[in-house]
Amino acid sequence: MTALKPVIRCREIGESDLDAVADLLTRGFPRRPRDYWSSGLRRQGGRAVPDGYPRYGYLLDHDGSAVGVLLLIYSDRGTPGEPRIWCNLSSWYVEPAFRNYATMLTRIAQRRPEVTYVNISAARPTWPIIEAQGFRAYCRGLFFSLPLLSTAGLGSPIDRIEADAGSVNGIPPHEADLLIRHARYGCLSVVVRSKTGPVPLVLQKVRIRQGRCALPAMQLIYCRDISDYVGCAGAIGRLLLLRRGRISVMVDANGLIDGLIGIYTERRGRKYIKGPQPPRLGNLSDTELSLYGP
Numbered sequence: 001m002t003a004l005k006p007v008i009r010c011r012e013i014g015e016s017d018l019d020a021v022a023d024l025l026t027r028g029f030p031r032r033p034r035d036y037w038s039s040g041l042r043r044q045g046g047r048a049v050p051d052g053y054p055r056y057g058y059l060l061d062h063d064g065s066a067v068g069v070l071l072l073i074y075s076d077r078g079t080p081g082e083p084r085i086w087c088n089l090s091s092w093y094v095e096p097a098f099r100n101y102a103t104m105l106t107r108i109a110q111r112r113p114e115v116t117y118v119n120i121s122a123a124r125p126t127w128p129i130i131e132a133q134g135f136r137a138y139c140r141g142l143f144f145s146l147p148l149l150s151t152a153g154l155g156s157p158i159d160r161i162e163a164d165a166g167s168v169n170g171i172p173p174h175e176a177d178l179l180i181r182h183a184r185y186g187c188l189s190v191v192v193r194s195k196t197g198p199v200p201l202v203l204q205k206v207r208i209r210q211g212r213c214a215l216p217a218m219q220l221i222y223c224r225d226i227s228d229y230v231g232c233a234g235a236i237g238r239l240l241l242l243r244r245g246r247i248s249v250m251v252d253a254n255g256l257i258d259g260l261i262g263i264y265t266e267r268r269g270r271k272y273i274k275g276p277q278p279p280r281l282g283n284l285s286d287t288e289l290s291l292y293g294p
Contacts, residue, residue: 007063010104013056013071015045020066021059028069028093040292043185047286050076050085053115057090058105060098068094070105074115075286077277084277085115090288106133116275120287127270135272138279142269143253144208144217145262147237152259153194154234161189170198178202178222178285185290187221190239192232199228201236202285206250206294217248221290223282226251230259252281 013021022037041056049055053074060068071090078084089109094102110117110133122130131137161168161176163183168176168191179189182202192199202222208215218240223229229236229251240246251257252271256264273279284290 007061008067008098008101008104009061010058010108011061012054013059013069017059017066018045018056021056021069024059024066024069024095025071025091025093027095029091036292040288043291044071044073047181047291049074050083053085053087058108060094060101060105062098067098068102068105070109071288072109073287073291077283085112086275086277086286087115087117088287089117089119090121090292110274114276116273116277118279118287119272120284120289122270122272124268124270130272133274135274137270138273139252139269139271139281140254141264141266143251143257143260143262143264145233145249145251145257145260146247147233147249147260148241148247149261150230150233150237150259152230152234153192153232153236154238156195156232156235157193158235158239159191159193161191168200171200175200182221182285182290186293187290188218188244190236192235194232194235196231199232200224201229201232202290203236203240203249204289204294205244205246208248208250215248216244216246217250218244218246219250219284219289219294220252220282222285226253226257226282227259229282230257233260252284254281 018041022034025037026034057070057072059066070092073088073090075086076083077086161179161183165180183189188203190201203218204221206217206219208217
């Protein structure tokens, strides 16, 4: 009898696959401990996902064993009457012996024309590959702001939003849900009570690696508009220094930002988009940065 050939197929990640997926990603990204992946997968499993879309993403299955994975984080940034589906193409790894099948994952992951796909953590050597797949850069760098040197918003009260909050005074329900949800993820969700009205912001702690040094900083995860952060930067700078010992906030940018003191670089921070919805700087909510952390 002729021996059956091993079967390789691409399928959705299910709950029973999570341990194998965490093991696979730990092998693929050895700088990350296994708990980083398992904790992130638990957060991903506990959040709402638009109907009809994968909760975790896809894996390559080789006769019952996971040999490749592409994490996908779906969210709806629209309204009940007009959904706008976004998908963060997150961590992607395939075992060396099966690299020839890696494109199976990307093809199935990007097949929905109504979805806007984003890649927010592309390594510099992969930029030409991503652009060849039809992606375009909507953010070309990072602005390392020093809000402590700003006087904007000084004296404005700041409310920290806790993970068990039921609502947020002065903030629409959908935005309050975003603030509370990200507080559960471990982000810093705040509302600055400025003279012009409440300003919701979400920030995530990160470490900027420069050689062997790792400098503590924050990443701006959510704001209505970059100008909102600029308008209360002084108040945020003092909050971060006093409570967290951090002096820099990284902001997605395509150049210098008026009203902020800091440094702009295009050596890191490039982010890509493909799909029907126009991008907006200052919104990294419900992406790998908030769900999985720095």
